[in-house]
Amino acid sequence: MAAIAALGETPAAASASHPSGMQARRRRRLNLFRYVVFTVFGLFFLLPLLAMARFSLEGAKLGTWSLTAWREITSFQSDGVPPLASSIEITLELAVITCVIVLALLVPTMIWIRLRVQWLARTMEVLCLLPLTIPAIVLVVGLGPIYNRIQHYSVSSLMLFWIYVILALPYAYRALAAGLSAIDVTTLSEAARSLGASWFTVIVRVIAPNMREAILNALLLTWALVLGEFTIAYLLLYNNLQEELFSISRNTPNAGVIFSTSFAALMFAFVLLLILSFVGRRRGRG
Amino acid sequence: MAVAATSETGARPSRAGRRVAAPAWVGTVPFLAYVAIFLLLPTGIVVVDSLKNPNGAWAFSNVTELGNPLVRGYFIGSFKLCLLSSVSGAVLGAILAYAIASGNPDGVVRRLYLAGSGVLAQFGGITLAFAFLVLLGPVGLLFHASWYYNFPWGIGLIYTYFQVPLMVLVFLPAIDGVKVQWREASENLGASAWQYWRYVGGPLLMPAFLGGALLLFANALSAFATIQAWESQIAYIVPQQIATALSSEVGLSNVNVADLLALGMVVMVAIVMAGYALLQRRAARWLR
Numbered sequence: 001m002a003a004i005a006a007l008g009e010t011p012a013a014a015s016a017s018h019p020s021g022m023q024a025r026r027r028r029r030l031n032l033f034r035y036v037v038f039t040v041f042g043l044f045f046l047l048p049l050l051a052m053a054r055f056s057l058e059g060a061k062l063g064t065w066s067l068t069a070w071r072e073i074t075s076f077q078s079d080g081v082p083p084l085a086s087s088i089e090i091t092l093e094l095a096v097i098t099c100v101i102v103l104a105l106l107v108p109t110m111i112w113i114r115l116r117v118q119w120l121a122r123t124m125e126v127l128c129l130l131p132l133t134i135p136a137i138v139l140v141v142g143l144g145p146i147y148n149r150i151q152h153y154s155v156s157s158l159m160l161f162w163i164y165v166i167l168a169l170p171y172a173y174r175a176l177a178a179g180l181s182a183i184d185v186t187t188l189s190e191a192a193r194s195l196g197a198s199w200f201t202v203i204v205r206v207i208a209p210n211m212r213e214a215i216l217n218a219l220l221l222t223w224a225l226v227l228g229e230f231t232i233a234y235l236l237l238y239n240n241l242q243e244e245l246f247s248i249s250r251n252t253p254n255a256g257v258i259f260s261t262s263f264a265a266l267m268f269a270f271v272l273l274l275i276l277s278f279v280g281r282r283r284g285r286g
Numbered sequence: 287m288a289v290a291a292t293s294e295t296g297a298r299p300s301r302a303g304r305r306v307a308a309p310a311w312v313g314t315v316p317f318l319a320y321v322a323i324f325l326l327l328p329t330g331i332v333v334v335d336s337l338k339n340p341n342g343a344w345a346f347s348n349v350t351e352l353g354n355p356l357v358r359g360y361f362i363g364s365f366k367l368c369l370l371s372s373v374s375g376a377v378l379g380a381i382l383a384y385a386i387a388s389g390n391p392d393g394v395v396r397r398l399y400l401a402g403s404g405v406l407a408q409f410g411g412i413t414l415a416f417a418f419l420v421l422l423g424p425v426g427l428l429f430h431a432s433w434y435y436n437f438p439w440g441i442g443l444i445y446t447y448f449q450v451p452l453m454v455l456v457f458l459p460a461i462d463g464v465k466v467q468w469r470e471a472s473e474n475l476g477a478s479a480w481q482y483w484r485y486v487g488g489p490l491l492m493p494a495f496l497g498g499a500l501l502l503f504a505n506a507l508s509a510f511a512t513i514q515a516w517e518s519q520i521a522y523i524v525p526q527q528i529a530t531a532l533s534s535e536v537g538l539s540n541v542n543v544a545d546l547l548a549l550g551m552v553v554m555v556a557i558v559m560a561g562y563a564l565l566q567r568r569a570a571r572w573l574r
Contacts, residue, residue: 105317108313129501130552135551174456178460179463181494221404
């Protein structure tokens with residue numbers, strides 16, 4: 001089984017360790033290319049964030065520095081607004097539930113379609129892209145009756161996960177599809193099947209571990225989506241992190257607060273994703 | 287026998303088992319059921335409503351609204367913006383993804399870029415538009431770009447900011463799947479770097495690249511909060527007009543116009559997807 005799993009490994013790391021001759025020159029050129037690309041894109045991504053951070057530290061007079069906008073995030077909780085901590089908690093719970101359901105729905109289905117029911121592949125791709133084509137603002141209109149029904153059973157904000165799964169479909173699907181197309185699914189499954197593996201084993205223990213990078217990316221995208229979702233929570237009158245930050249920034253006269261809150265939210269998501277990427281790696285290796 | 291069951295044709299296998307063999311598509315039922323309830327049903331409600339008047343009677347004449355030159359202008363604006371930001375996002379994202387993939391797979395740079403991409407791909411709305419305004423708007427900290435409020439270019443740059451990370455995340459696994467042996471094989475046969483990319487690497491990555499570009503196109507199409515914060519006075523694209531129709535207090539019939547515009551967007555993506563399917567079929571022809 002280990003030999004089968006090794007089939008789909010990327011050998012990039014192995015070749016990187018002993019460059020020689022013509023390869024050495026290419027590697028130097030490649031490294032130069034990488035440094036240029038990382039610097040240019042790093043600047044492109046960081047500059048707007050720095051501008052935002054600078055603006056959130058703007059004092060009352062233009063050009064001065066002050067921490068007021070940051071202090072207001074924590075100090076705003078006393079006015080009967082539900083504390084920030086509870087909305088963070090609910091958002092994290094939402095993120096976990098959504099990730100689990102997205103992966104549980106997509107990974108086996110996609111592998112199964114690839115192996116056994118290829119005529120459904122195009123249908124699945126269309127279905128998965130569909131959520132992107134319908135603006136959230138319109139989807140909410142159609143969701144109204146369905147959420148009315150759901151609210152009969154539970155009014156918790158956690159119920160948002162039903163629709164978040166749908167929102168995450170396009171991103172998770174593309175990430176998984178790219179990973180799935182990079183491995184030889186047919187050969188892997190034929191080898192496993194001829195060794196007597198059940199379909200469950202083929203999917204869970206042979207193919208899924210070979211696409212763990214893709215699964216991790218799908219996880220990152222889903223996680224970030226849930227942490228950053230605002231429109232639907234706001235329109236369906238649920239409470240999540242973004243909605244909470246929005247109401248904080250709306251209820252203070254300080255214009256800098258919208259920047260300090262969204263910068264804080266970004267950093268929060270970034271740190272979480274960074275931690276997640278380490279956890280994903282370690283699990284993958286074990 | 288078990289090997290035959292996995293044959294690519296998807297023909298029903300003849301299984302020598304105790305259980306009665308269910309057709310293979312049964313395995314996709316949980317996914318299809320979920321999508322039917324939470325995606326197709328709401329979409330159906332929107333489509334049906336778009337063809338009704340406020341009293342609930344059928345009114346197919348609503349469709350003529352799509353022929354209105356003003357409405358057509360919004361669709362053309364949407365198309366321009368989506369094309370610009372998806373092409374630039376896909377190309378730049380692919381370059382960045384290649385730079386990331388060619389490094390150490392456990393390196394810090396890769397982790398930072400991946401986590402950053404995850405966050406930035408979903409970053410948008412009011413704060414993103416303001417961040418760019420603060421950076422390079424008419425009174426920006428760094429530049430005073432005169433083209434900041436220029437329709438496809440200024441907003442296109444802002445869109446690129448979240449399109450590139452998205453492309454990185456969806457394209458990276460495909461690049462990771464490129465085997466170093468292919469490069470070595472083509473070098474042994476005397477291929478130059480250009481020939482390798484033109485005849486081996488490029489065609490291999492093309493399906494994933496096109497799929498990513500399509501995702502970016504649809505992603506740009508539905509983005510609304512960002513452009514609304516960038517310029518709230520003039521409507522350039524369809525979602526802005528949908529929001530106007532939903533919130534307008536002039537006439538009640540406008541709710542159906544919003545549904546209809548959304549329907550138009552779905553049709554637009556359907557057309558783009560048809561073109562994508564043709565390209566994809568050509569690109570993936572020799573991969574099997």
